[in-house]
Amino acid sequence: MRLFRSLLLALSALATTAAPTLADSVLVFGGTGQLGVRVVKLLLEGNHDVTVFVRDSSDRSSLDGIDVTYAIGDMMNEASVNAAFDENEFDIVINTARAPTALKDFYKLSSTYIAEAAMVGGVQQIIHHGAVGAGSNMALHPDAPWARVPNLEQRMMDHGVAEEVFFSSGIATTIIRNSRVWPDDTPPSGNATMTEDRKVMTPITRADLARFTMECLSNQDCYGKVYHNQDDGLTWPPPSFGEGE
Numbered sequence: 001m002r003l004f005r006s007l008l009l010a011l012s013a014l015a016t017t018a019a020p021t022l023a024d025s026v027l028v029f030g031g032t033g034q035l036g037v038r039v040v041k042l043l044l045e046g047n048h049d050v051t052v053f054v055r056d057s058s059d060r061s062s063l064d065g066i067d068v069t070y071a072i073g074d075m076m077n078e079a080s081v082n083a084a085f086d087e088n089e090f091d092i093v094i095n096t097a098r099a100p101t102a103l104k105d106f107y108k109l110s111s112t113y114i115a116e117a118a119m120v121g122g123v124q125q126i127i128h129h130g131a132v133g134a135g136s137n138m139a140l141h142p143d144a145p146w147a148r149v150p151n152l153e154q155r156m157m158d159h160g161v162a163e164e165v166f167f168s169s170g171i172a173t174t175i176i177r178n179s180r181v182w183p184d185d186t187p188p189s190g191n192a193t194m195t196e197d198r199k200v201m202t203p204i205t206r207a208d209l210a211r212f213t214m215e216c217l218s219n220q221d222c223y224g225k226v227y228h229n230q231d232d233g234l235t236w237p238p239p240s241f242g243e244g245e
Contacts, residue, residue: 135160
């Protein structure tokens, strides 16, 4: 099985990326989180077939009564990620997962497992919610407290590696970076946009992040792009510097 998977990976890497036609089937990582739930609900409103990848111990109460399929596994376990793709066919993968604070190399490892399985499975688009400051982007934001917050520099480098993994997969990839996010019940501001200017760092609402996700779904204009959110009408939320979702 592993040899067969490796051969498929090699063939997939040589193939040109095809544009998705219909987002019939979407796999969401982090779908029980605050951003993920919003994304899942918008996907269902758009009549997409949605599978949410969750740990067996995850609290799924935020999705109670919602018609989704669950794939049980752990993003840090390659075999369980592979199993999700072996059992189903997905057109699009959306990753809204956020690492536990103390977990090292979460983004590097989980992105590797997802990208490899997605290549084998014929996934046509990956939308990944990353962080402003990922990798070399830290240098464009010298006033941010990268060095002052414990482990934050390492975590930003981990984010950068994940982005590189997804882009190098050959799958049409869209990165949406966010910074500090307003509380979950904050409505859309009406002023939020996405920009390719990587020097931009403003707060954002999860409602707008979910909207951005849907705008890029099967949208060839978003392929190969790294976006920062921009909302100059929002003030920074109460301190607790984070990297968004």
